[in-house]
Amino acid sequence: xPPSAAPKNVPKSSQSKQRRKQPxxxxxxxxxxxxNASRTIATDRAVYFFRPKEEHGYLSQWYISPFTNGVHxxxxxxxxxxxxxxxxxxxxxxxxxxxxxxTNPRDIRALGRMIPNFDxxxxxxxxxxxxxxxxxxxxxQNEILKTQLLATGDNELVEASPFxxxxxxxxxxxSAPMKRAKWGENLLGKALMAVRQELxxxxxxxxxxxxxxRRDLLGSQxxxxxxxxxxxGQPDLPGHVVLPLPSPxxxxxxxxxxxx
Numbered sequence: 001x002p003p004s005a006a007p008k009n010v011p012k013s014s015q016s017k018q019r020r021k022q023p024x025x026x027x028x029x030x031x032x033x034x035x036n037a038s039r040t041i042a043t044d045r046a047v048y049f050f051r052p053k054e055e056h057g058y059l060s061q062w063y064i065s066p067f068t069n070g071v072h073x074x075x076x077x078x079x080x081x082x083x084x085x086x087x088x089x090x091x092x093x094x095x096x097x098x099x100x101x102x103t104n105p106r107d108i109r110a111l112g113r114m115i116p117n118f119d120x121x122x123x124x125x126x127x128x129x130x131x132x133x134x135x136x137x138x139x140x141q142n143e144i145l146k147t148q149l150l151a152t153g154d155n156e157l158v159e160a161s162p163f164x165x166x167x168x169x170x171x172x173x174x175s176a177p178m179k180r181a182k183w184g185e186n187l188l189g190k191a192l193m194a195v196r197q198e199l200x201x202x203x204x205x206x207x208x209x210x211x212x213x214r215r216d217l218l219g220s221q222x223x224x225x226x227x228x229x230x231x232x233g234q235p236d237l238p239g240h241v242v243l244p245l246p247s248p249x250x251x252x253x254x255x256x257x258x259x260x
Contacts, residue, residue: 048173062105080134082112
């Protein structure tokens with residue numbers, strides 16, 4: 001027989017395309033350990049979010065989610081961040097007070113850029129703390145949002161903003177998986193994952209705090225009760241009183257004392 005060859009009815013161009021076309025996995029899959037929070041993040045199952053009306057929009061800073069810090073009320077996490085920025089640099093500035101009177105996130109962001117006395121070094125030091133605090137208040141005071149956040153499990157949370165390489169990764173949800181090596185800082189995603197871990201630990205503590213019967217104490221009480229019942233069932237001896245006294249081993253000792 002002649003050497004095997006490609007079927008005549010299949011064009012060579014089609015064969016070459018079939019050879020070249022290989023399934024491409026989106027990004028590097030695996031697990032990433034976050035040493036700061038002692039948790040493992042599933043980087044191959046990332047949850048991407050961006051605009052509040054898109055999928056997973058509840059994670060956005062612009063998502064409407066009223067909460068309070070005990071002093072002021074906020075309509076969204078963006079308002080909290082920008083107001084705290086104003087408190088940090090210029091608490092008496094008109095821009096700072098105007099942020100509290102504005103609910104539109106876009107306008108709030110514009111006011112935040114007008115805050116005087118801004119210091120880049122100080123802001124870099126404090127910004128993640130402020131956003132984490134705002135996210136903590138947001139999710140602790142909104143039970144539905146809290147449930148949604150916990151439902152993300154250990155998946156990596158990623159702000160897929162193509163316009164922001166500080167709070168996001170600088171890429172859209174579509175292109176981010178293939179561009180992981182070029183990602184920005186994703187500070188908002190990190191803040192959200194930190195709050196999620198706190199909520200998980202608190203939920204675990206609540207479960208541990210449920211009262212459970214102690215076998216040693218319960219067994220001791222049952223034993224004492226049984227002993228006392230058996231003593232009461234004995235006939236009284238004339239001229240004697242039977243007194244049960246506790247011993248270090250929590251046992252009853254019968255002590256007979258003659259009556260005077």
